[in-house]
Amino acid sequence: xxxxxxxxxxxxxxxxxxxxxxxxxxxxxxxxxxxxxxxxxxxxxxxxxxxxxxxxxxxxxxxxxxxxxxxxxxxxxxxxxxxxxxxxxxxxxxxxxxxxxxxxxxxxxxxxxxxxxxxxxxxxxxxxxxxxxxxxxxxxxxxxxxxxxxxxxxxxxxxxxxxxxxxxxxxxxxxxxxxxxxxxxxxxxxxxxxxxxxxxxxxxxxxxxxxxxxxxxxxxxxxxxxxxxxxxxxxxxxxxxxxxxxxxxxxxxxxxxxxxxxxxxxxxxxxxxxxxxxxxxxxxxxxxxxxxxxxxxxxxxxxxxxxxxxxxxxxxxxxxxxxxxx
Numbered sequence: 001x002x003x004x005x006x007x008x009x010x011x012x013x014x015x016x017x018x019x020x021x022x023x024x025x026x027x028x029x030x031x032x033x034x035x036x037x038x039x040x041x042x043x044x045x046x047x048x049x050x051x052x053x054x055x056x057x058x059x060x061x062x063x064x065x066x067x068x069x070x071x072x073x074x075x076x077x078x079x080x081x082x083x084x085x086x087x088x089x090x091x092x093x094x095x096x097x098x099x100x101x102x103x104x105x106x107x108x109x110x111x112x113x114x115x116x117x118x119x120x121x122x123x124x125x126x127x128x129x130x131x132x133x134x135x136x137x138x139x140x141x142x143x144x145x146x147x148x149x150x151x152x153x154x155x156x157x158x159x160x161x162x163x164x165x166x167x168x169x170x171x172x173x174x175x176x177x178x179x180x181x182x183x184x185x186x187x188x189x190x191x192x193x194x195x196x197x198x199x200x201x202x203x204x205x206x207x208x209x210x211x212x213x214x215x216x217x218x219x220x221x222x223x224x225x226x227x228x229x230x231x232x233x234x235x236x237x238x239x240x241x242x243x244x245x246x247x248x249x250x251x252x253x254x255x256x257x258x259x260x261x262x263x264x265x266x267x268x269x270x271x272x273x274x275x276x277x278x279x280x281x282x283x284x285x286x287x288x289x290x291x292x293x294x295x296x297x298x299x300x301x302x303x304x305x306x307x308x309x310x311x312x313x314x315x316x317x318x319x320x321x322x323x324x325x326x
Contacts, residue, residue, distance in 0.1 A: 001184050007177040009151040010040045013158035018048050027054040028080025037082050060090040068098050071113040084119035084133035098167045099142030110165040121309050122175035127297040132262045134238050144168040144192055145239040149213040151181035156190025173210040193240030201231035204255035209235050212259045219315035238268055247280045254285040255322055259315055264292035286325040291318045
């Protein structure tokens with residue numbers, strides 16, 4: 001067991017898989033000698049050299065197009081897109097080529113491609129560099145989507161993604177890069193599609209991911225002082241979604257609160273709400289609630305950014321309101 005940051009867990013996962021499998025290659029903007037714009041991958045270039053680790057032009061289309069070609073011709077590429085906000089630049093390659101290639105080839109080709117991208121607010125990067133991209137990607141069959149919230153999950157889920165024979169997008173929250181936690185470097189890769197109950201409770205189910213998970217846990221600590229016990233679930237992956245864990249929790253708590261760092265309209269939380277409404281409605285004692293950003297753009301101003309992104313206070317207020325409803 002080693003103590004490390006979320007950032008270091010990325011490095012360790014990539015290095016472990018590159019040592020294990022010579023077909024794993026890694027490329028993206030400034031990932032080689034510079035070690036990544038957020039210094040997430042220092043030392044990778046020095047250990048594995050310029051054939052397996054390469055800097056690319058500032059072109060998301062070129063990065064993903066090259067990665068697809070590498071994946072279907074025998075390599076196992078890890079492609080980094082510096083900011084998830086610019087996934088739409090490569091959306092055709094991702095949703096019409098990468099996601100569909102195995103199906104359209106009748107299974108003749110696999111696409112063992114991992115796409116990494118940093119996302120999320122809280123760092124003062126402004127509206128074009130602070131968005132969360134999950135909901136943009138969930139509507140396209142053929143893609144798996146991981147959203148690790150801790151160093152241990154980052155290490156485990158990124159390794160699982162690299163070993164998967166289908167394309168996996170791993171979204172890394174930039175505000176978590178300095179988060180410290182214990183990581184078992186000898187553990188097996190994580191399991192895509194498996195949520196985790198990180199805080200057991202009985203009064204309501206609280207579902208979150210990434211930065212919102214940690215704010216939900218902060219709210220839960222405060223609520224515990226008044227004898228309120230939320231059960232907090234970290235989804236860990238959104239595709240596949242572990243609906244079984246959510247439904248089992250709701251069956252025990254009878255209430256559901258979903259916390260999402262994205263606008264309410266079209267968010268992944270609506271999918272979770274629909275799942276519970278469809279399959280767990282008669283377990284509910286109150287309406288499903290969601291805590292989201294307002295339908296507005298993220299500002300550079302730290303005060304405005306802090307106001308729009310859900311925080312522990314807003315989550316705590318939503319919990320109290322939900323518990324007051326019948």
